[in-house]
Amino acid sequence: MSGTTRRQILTSIGLMGGAAALYQAMTVLGHAAESRFTGPPNLQTHRKGQTVLVLGAGLAGMLAAYELRKAGYSVRILEYQARTGGRNWTLRGGDRVAEMGGAVQDVKFAAGNYINPGPWRVPYHHRALLHYCRAFGVSLEPFIQLNYNALVHSSDTFGGKPQRYRDVAADFTGNVAELLAKSIDAHTLDKELTQEDRARVREAMRGWGVLDADMRYTSTLHLGSRRGWDQRPGGGPDGAPVPVSTSSLLDRHDLFAPPVWQALSYFMNYEMQTTMFQPVGGVDMIGKGFAAQVSDLFTMNARVTRIAQDDHGVSVSWTHTETGATSVEKADWCVCTIPLSILSQIDVQVSPAMRAAIGAVPYTSHIKMGLEFKRRFWEEDEGIYGGISFTSQEISQISYPSYGFHKPGPAVLLGAYTKNMAGLDIAGMTPAERIELGLRQGEVFHSQYRKEFSNGVAVAWSRMPGSLGCCAMWSEESRKQHYRNLTTMDGRVVLAGEHASYLGCWQEGALLSSLDAISQLNKRAQAN
Numbered sequence: 001m002s003g004t005t006r007r008q009i010l011t012s013i014g015l016m017g018g019a020a021a022l023y024q025a026m027t028v029l030g031h032a033a034e035s036r037f038t039g040p041p042n043l044q045t046h047r048k049g050q051t052v053l054v055l056g057a058g059l060a061g062m063l064a065a066y067e068l069r070k071a072g073y074s075v076r077i078l079e080y081q082a083r084t085g086g087r088n089w090t091l092r093g094g095d096r097v098a099e100m101g102g103a104v105q106d107v108k109f110a111a112g113n114y115i116n117p118g119p120w121r122v123p124y125h126h127r128a129l130l131h132y133c134r135a136f137g138v139s140l141e142p143f144i145q146l147n148y149n150a151l152v153h154s155s156d157t158f159g160g161k162p163q164r165y166r167d168v169a170a171d172f173t174g175n176v177a178e179l180l181a182k183s184i185d186a187h188t189l190d191k192e193l194t195q196e197d198r199a200r201v202r203e204a205m206r207g208w209g210v211l212d213a214d215m216r217y218t219s220t221l222h223l224g225s226r227r228g229w230d231q232r233p234g235g236g237p238d239g240a241p242v243p244v245s246t247s248s249l250l251d252r253h254d255l256f257a258p259p260v261w262q263a264l265s266y267f268m269n270y271e272m273q274t275t276m277f278q279p280v281g282g283v284d285m286i287g288k289g290f291a292a293q294v295s296d297l298f299t300m301n302a303r304v305t306r307i308a309q310d311d312h313g314v315s316v317s318w319t320h321t322e323t324g325a326t327s328v329e330k331a332d333w334c335v336c337t338i339p340l341s342i343l344s345q346i347d348v349q350v351s352p353a354m355r356a357a358i359g360a361v362p363y364t365s366h367i368k369m370g371l372e373f374k375r376r377f378w379e380e381d382e383g384i385y386g387g388i389s390f391t392s393q394e395i396s397q398i399s400y401p402s403y404g405f406h407k408p409g410p411a412v413l414l415g416a417y418t419k420n421m422a423g424l425d426i427a428g429m430t431p432a433e434r435i436e437l438g439l440r441q442g443e444v445f446h447s448q449y450r451k452e453f454s455n456g457v458a459v460a461w462s463r464m465p466g467s468l469g470c471c472a473m474w475s476e477e478s479r480k481q482h483y484r485n486l487t488t489m490d491g492r493v494v495l496a497g498e499h500a501s502y503l504g505c506w507q508e509g510a511l512l513s514s515l516d517a518i519s520q521l522n523k524r525a526q527a528n
Contacts, residue, residue, distance in 0.1 A: 035508055037128035041515055043071035043522045050525055053078065053316055053329055054297075055304055056337035058086025059507055060496040060514040062290040063132065064335045065297055068518055073525075076329065077294065078302040078318055081466050085287030086337075087118035088507065091370060091457055092282070099463040105431045108372070108455040112404070113412045115370025116283040117459035118470070119507050120399075120414075121145070124275040126508035128515070129286070133279070136289035143278040144402045146267045147387020151445050154259035154392040162389070162445050163250060169264055170210070170227040171250040174217035177209020185215070219246040263390040271506065278402060286507070304338065306347040309492045333521050337497045337514070339363065341468040350490040357482035361499060363469025365423035365462035369395070369438045371415035373452040378413070379405065381448065393441040394422040410454055415442055419470070427460035434458035472499035487513070489520040 052068050054061045057079035065075045083089075091097065093109040109115075121143045122129055133140060148166035183189055184202045193201060206215060210223045224243045231242035254260065266272060279285035291298075305326075306317040314334040319326050336343065341363040348355065378384040378400050386402040395416035404411060415438040418426060426434050435456045443449045461470035474483070487500045496510070496517035503509030 035125055035127040035503075035512065037131065037508075037512060037515070039131070041067055041519055041522075043067060043518065044526065048072040049074050050333065051075075051313075051331040052333045052335060052521070053314060053331035054335045054337070055307075055316065056080075056086065056497070057084040057291070057298060057300075058337055058497070058510065059088055059287065059290055060498070060510040060517075061086075061335065061337040062287075062294055063511055063514045064337070064496060064518050065294045066290070067515070068335075068521075069294070069297075071522065073333075075294075075297055076299065076331070077297045078304060078316065078329065079298055079300050080303050080321070080338075080342075082300050084291040084298065085284050087461075087467060087470070088284055088287040089118045090114050090116050090282030090284035091459075097457060097459060098465075099431075099460065100465055100468075101463060103431055103463070105457050107370075107457050109370070109412055110372065110410045113372060113410060114282045115368065115412055115414065115457065117368045117370075117461075119283055120278065122277040122279075122507070123271055123273070124277070125270075126506065128511040129508050130277075132511070133286060133289065136293060138286050138289040139280040140277040141280050142402065143276040144386025144400075145272060145274055145276050145388065147384060147400070149382070149384050150387040150400070151389040152260060152263045153390065153444055154254075154257060156392070157254035157257045157260055158250060160444075162391075164228075165263075165387075165389075167227055167250060168255065168260060170223070171217075171252075172255045172261065172264060174209040174211065174223075174249075175252050175255060177205040177211055178215060178217040181205040181209075181211060181215040217249070219243050219249065259390075259392040266388075266390070271503075280403075304346060306349075307334065307336065307493065308347075308349045309334070314492050332492065333525065334493045335514075335517055335521065336493060336495050337510075339467045339469070339497065340472060340499050342466070343495075348493075350493055351485075353485040354488075354490045354495075357486035358495075360478050360482045361472045361474055361486075363462070363467070364419050364471055364473050364505070365427055365460070366470035367416055367418045367423045367426045367434065367458065367460050369415040369434065369456055369458040370412050371435070371438060371442070371456040372410050372412045372454045373448075374410055374454050375452060376404075376407070376411045377448040377452050378446065382446070389445055391441065391444065393444065394418055394426060395438055395441045396422065398442060398445060415439075415456065416458070423460070424462060426458075427462045431458050434460070471505035472497075474499075474504060487516070489517070489524060492524075494518075494521050 051074045054065045054077045057077050061077060065077050069075045091107045092114045093107055095107040097105040150165050151162040152165055152168045153162040181202055184198050209217055210226055211217055212220055221243050224241055229241040230244050233239060233241040301321040302318045303321050304316055304318045308315050313330055313332050316329045340358050340361050344359045384400055385405055386400050389398045397417040399414035401411060401413055435458055439449050439453060486495060494517040496514040498504050498509040500513035501509030
């Protein structure tokens with residue numbers, strides 16, 4: 001076993017024990033642990049009034065400024081954009097999206113409707129984010145992740161027809177249970193299980209998979225309580241339910257296809273497990289809550305062009321994006337939260353090791369589409385209230401709004417959530433072409449798409465000037481080689497942001513990295 005890698009160990013555990021066992025093993029090996037947040041930091045400085053320059057007004061930058069000022073530091077924030085929040089961003093009617101290359105989209109959503117192009121949900125175990133939402137008065141509501149009435153689609157399975165999540169889940173479970181029960185009856189597991197355990201597992205498979213008396217997965221009245229009926233239970237003399245026919249059960253070969261079981265396992269992922277939350281009114285309510293705490297510290301439209309440091313302090317050169325005026329800000333210390341995709345193009349005076357780390361991490365290319373429809377046909381026609389439908393097509397997911405249920409008039413759903421190569425391909429399209437793709441592929445789920453469509457917006461993160469990508473995409477090798485160099489304070493400069501965490505792409509990662517960064521800074525300041 002001495003030559004066995006962690007990846008091989010985890011792969012073996014996952015094959016033998018499933019997702020739950022895999023997650024437990026990852027936790028033991030130092031991965032996938034809960035947020036380490038236990039409370040705000042206790043920062044102390046021996047000399048009040050030391051100055052800190054924070055670069056970037058995303059959540060990481062604003063949290064750093066908030067906690068440092070509480071500790072007695074004098075803080076200023078430089079922000080490239082004309083708004084705060086960074087990738088914590090919500091689009092509403094009247095907003096405008098300007099891309100690299102000149103494409104501009106005017107958002108035409110009706111009042112009260114919105115889409116979150118960046119982060120959009122908060123897991124229950126993201127303790128730092130939940131703490132500051134509570135501290136800053138940001139109201140949260142449930143975000144519906146798993147909806148058994150949503151859909152699963154793969155172009156190569158079930159004749160290309162979408163299937164209800166509940167049907168796929170029930171049939172997958174039933175078939176696996178039947179196969180395991182047959183293995184027990186064939187005595188193929190005698191070496192692994194005692195006679196008592198075999199009996200227990202066999203009975204467990206009967207209940208778990210809803211098998212009949214002969215341990216077969218087939219149509220029964222009891223199966224209807226999980227999968228639904230051909231005729232639902234009703235009232236009166238003819239109210240008896242009629243179970244689905246055995247011929248209606250999904251094909252086993254298709255059930256075991258990767259796009260199908262991947263959709264089922266999506267919600268087993270620790271970061272995707274319920275309970276999930278979302279801010280009432282849009283995810284940028286979180287950013288606004290943070291911004292309200294440090295509203296007097298911002299300098300907006302400031303494009304950083306150079307970061308220099310010596311034994312006495314830091315100087316940051318920047319250009320005003322509207323006037324072209326240049327300026328230099330000086331401070332004792334610097335917390336830099338600029339995305340690595342941008343920072344790698346800036347003249348930064350740090351060690352060669354940190355410089356190499358800054359340039360070593362590519363960014364994902366996510367696409368999110370917000371499509372507004374004239375009515376909530378997914379609720380009215382199909383009984384889908386929140387949740388996610390999956391597809392093997394480029395759009396990847398459709399997510400139904402978790403707010404405004406039964407509200408008349410137009411509503412917005414997430415019409416696509418793609419990343420990596422699909423995201424890059426779609427980013428190369430015009431906004432109108434992206435919307436057309438979303439409509440064409442969304443019609444596979446809902447025939448009402450064209451008739452009910454009103455307007456939409458399609459955000460390509462690789463073309464957003466402030467980030468040139470959605471989030472850092474560390475590889476196992478790049479983390480091993482560069483992560484510590486990136487996250488360790490270098491002279492008077494320390495980096496923060498989701499890229500400086502093991503919770504990449506999540507707001508929690510940005511906050512945890514920020515808290516670690518300012519703790520390093522404070523320790524260095526005390527020793528100085």
